[in-house]
Amino acid sequence: MGEAIVVTSGKGGVGKTTTTANIGTALALNNYRVCLIDTDIGLRNLDVIMGLENRIIYDLVDVAEGSCRLQQALIKDKRFESLALLPAAQTKDKDSVSPEQIKELVDELKQEYDYILIDCPAGIEQGYKNAVAGADRAIVVTTPEISAVRDADRIIGMLEKETHVEPPKLVINRIRSHMMKDGDSMDVDEIVSILAIDLLGIIIDDDTVIKSSNSGEPVALSPKSKASIGYRNIARRLTGESVPLMSLDDNPGMFARVKKFLGMRP
Amino acid sequence: MPRQTQHYVTLKGTKEGLRLRFDDECSYSMLIDELKRRLEEQKDQLSSPSREKLQVIVDTGRRFLTDQQKQEIESLHESYHIQVARFQSEVISIEEAEAKQKASKVTRLAKVIRSGQVQEMDGDVLLIGDVNPGAVLKATGSIFILGSLKGTAHAGVEGNIRAVISASFMDPAQLRIAHIVREPPEEEEWRGMFECALVDDTGELILDRAQNLGSRRPELMDEDR
């Protein structure tokens, strides 16, 4: 029996879809059976980042409405036999599926996959409720911006009311170490102390993320980039391994801070 | 003049002023009858020399008076140019008792109040956790936070100007006590460890070291006054 993990943030554009695609890819690299679900109805793009857009025949709404079987709508990944995607509908609206329908569908997928990653739309309305309905765990993505952290806090408050979801874990995305160092953006300590949840990992701001998303090859596939290592580490921590937080640069001050973190949350 | 056998209403001068003690075992109508008689009898003695109204304290003992009955007694005095300063009684209704108990209670919370959340409490609150930016904590009494206050705290929401706000780390978006509101000043540094906020004698909401709370608000202490 697999686990369903929702990837959410409140604010749009902070990297939910990128995170879903890359953690999914990294888990598949480690031979886990993974299914990605795009619940951002009307604004689907997980399929584009995965490079699977051209293979879509049926979508989430078709399955929920019973227009096709679940198996017919699942798209097999190009690279991994064990990775699949259930795309969102592009032309329908958010209310065309209910939380109950999503939960039923997720429960069915849990029979066959180790991890179900659910990409959540921005906002706190219907789309959020749909995405969270079937989840056992939650990842909250934020960037080091005050508005993103504020929205992450709001979402954490809402997730705390969902008794079926474990306490959420945090991913801080698009970190620019020079800005943190100069005090021009919030730093990791500050964000974690406000949100008061466990840190799952940090991802630096990296042009290769954008490049690889555009080419439909998630960055997690390229072993050299720092962002890729960040995603792979997150995937390993999700499966229960303890992996040290990587240092952002060679600055010993930062490294000391990172070590302090590990001390706090072994 | 008929001799008074029963004294349902006794008049006594005290340090605080004139006190009317009502018998608490006779019927209400007997009490009112006698009160009328006594006021009529003694109206000459009771009229004050100056133009000011005479003030009396009405002590009802173990009798519970409804608001309507209190009104009747007040207007009765009023017609003799006497003002009831206050009613005093050894009994209160369950409703009043519950409200009193609630107001004197300290509610303990252990959580983070997050952006978009509004937490409202009766009486004093002890929060073990943080009030995050964008969150609001309100209490009819005082607010004590073992953690960071980064959002808005509103103490004494029903008008208690003696209420205070105290936090291990004070970096609020806004502070309110009763009807007095303060935003952090633009220039001045307005954050600190173990601070308290209160309304001073000039009616201004100020911040001070929490260590000074005991002398500024001795009523906060249960013992050791």
Ligand SMILES: Nc1ncnc2c1ncn2[C@@H]1O[C@H](COP(=O)(O)OP(=O)(O)O)[C@@H](O)[C@H]1O
């Ligand atoms: N670590 C990163 N470095 C650089 N660009 C990133 C990173 N993470 C996300 N992006 C870019 O940010 C934009 C928004 O990301 P996306 O995953 O679509 O956000 P969301 O799903 O939360 O709306 C995309 O253009 C994506 O390529």
Ligand SMILES: [Mg+2]
């Ligand atoms: Mg998205």
